[in-house]
Amino acid sequence: MKHGLLALATFVAVGAAPAAHAQTTISFGLRLGANYASRSGDDPKYSPVTGTNSGTATVAVTSQQDYNRKAIFAPQFGAVLDVRFGKLALQPAVLFSQKGVDQTLKSTATQTSSFNGFPGSKFVYNDSFHSTSRANYLEIPINVVYTSGTDHGFQLFAGPYVAFGVGGRTEIENEGSVVSTNGSFTSTNNYYSYGNTFFIYRDNYPGAPTTNSSTGTGGQSTTVNASFEATSGAVVARRFDAGLNAGIGYRFSALQVQLGYGLGLVNQQTGKAPTFRDDLPAYYQRVAHLTATYFIKGM
Numbered sequence: 001m002k003h004g005l006l007a008l009a010t011f012v013a014v015g016a017a018p019a020a021h022a023q024t025t026i027s028f029g030l031r032l033g034a035n036y037a038s039r040s041g042d043d044p045k046y047s048p049v050t051g052t053n054s055g056t057a058t059v060a061v062t063s064q065q066d067y068n069r070k071a072i073f074a075p076q077f078g079a080v081l082d083v084r085f086g087k088l089a090l091q092p093a094v095l096f097s098q099k100g101v102d103q104t105l106k107s108t109a110t111q112t113s114s115f116n117g118f119p120g121s122k123f124v125y126n127d128s129f130h131s132t133s134r135a136n137y138l139e140i141p142i143n144v145v146y147t148s149g150t151d152h153g154f155q156l157f158a159g160p161y162v163a164f165g166v167g168g169r170t171e172i173e174n175e176g177s178v179v180s181t182n183g184s185f186t187s188t189n190n191y192y193s194y195g196n197t198f199f200i201y202r203d204n205y206p207g208a209p210t211t212n213s214s215t216g217t218g219g220q221s222t223t224v225n226a227s228f229e230a231t232s233g234a235v236v237a238r239r240f241d242a243g244l245n246a247g248i249g250y251r252f253s254a255l256q257v258q259l260g261y262g263l264g265l266v267n268q269q270t271g272k273a274p275t276f277r278d279d280l281p282a283y284y285q286r287v288a289h290l291t292a293t294y295f296i297k298g299m
Contacts, residue, residue: 025297029080029256033291037099038071041283063109071288074134080293089145097139097163099285100145105129120182121247127176135168135237136197157258163241168199182246185218201239202270237268241285253293262287 078095104126113120143159222255247260264285 004015025084027082027295027297028291029295030084031078031080031095031169031291031293033289034075034097035074035076036288037070037074038069038286039101039283040286042281043067063107065105065107068104070102072100072132074100074104076289076291080092082295087147087150091145092142095139097137098285099135099137100133102132122181124179131170132186133170136166137241139163143154143245147251152251152253154253155258157249158246161243161245161262165199165201165237165239172197200236202236233290236270238266238270241268256293259292260289262289
């Protein structure tokens with residue numbers, strides 16, 4: 001995909017040379033459209049803690065997970081400037097563009113213990129986590145557009161974009177159960193939570209509030225800064241994004257309809273979540289977009 005975008009950008013740029021002598025026209029347009037947004041990147045891995053409690057009591061944990069990522073529909077709208085040189089045009093824009101992803105993680109972990117070779121307690125953890133993230137961006141694309149018939153006809157376009165996070169939220173739903181068995185006694189605890197979390201844009205996770213930790217001197221305690229780990233599905237992301245846009249379209253005089261694809265090139269992941277325990281894999285914005293722009297002729 002990256003090579004295809006670069007090839008299309010090169011094709012459009014090379015075509016600009018013959019258009020340098022054409023009459024320049026400038027018009028202003030209003031754009032309305034929809035994004036079909038998702039992310040690329042490896043699946044996060046669920047890694048429960050395993051180990052030995054002491055020299056004789058042993059804890060063993062087995063686990064499995066099912067992770068699914070889906071795209072979401074989201075709005076895009078804003079203003080476009082069209083600077084035309086014959087069949088070629090430069091189209092910078094200022095857009096509100098919402099991006100995001102729908103994620104589901106289902107996991108099962110079984111923890112068993114033994115003491116001096118005899119079976120002890122057993123715990124089975126079943127967890128289902130679902131989140132829908134919608135991140136708002138102020139996006140500035142600068143596309144070079146080739147139109148086969150000057151102000152009408154088939155179009156090819158390509159160009160870079162930069163974007164800045166300006167808010168957003170994540171809808172989170174989490175449910176599961178813990179089944180514990182000790183000898184012939186079995187108990188089940190179910191849990192459920194639902195809520196919305198606002199996006200936080202920064203390059204690193206913030207430090208957690210200070211926590212007390214006991215010391216061995218005089219029975220006193222001191223306060224230390226604990227490292228911050230966001231909860232599962234936390235919406236901490238880098239504010240800055242950048243990438244490439246490319247696509248096709250058709251222009252009917254003042255009306256332009258385009259189908260494009262945005263390839264994000266900046267890793268948006270900044271930290272880790274305790275449910276996955278390990279650092280989360282890098283992810284990049286991926287957005288297909290369908291837009292309509294109506295131009296008002298200026299100079």
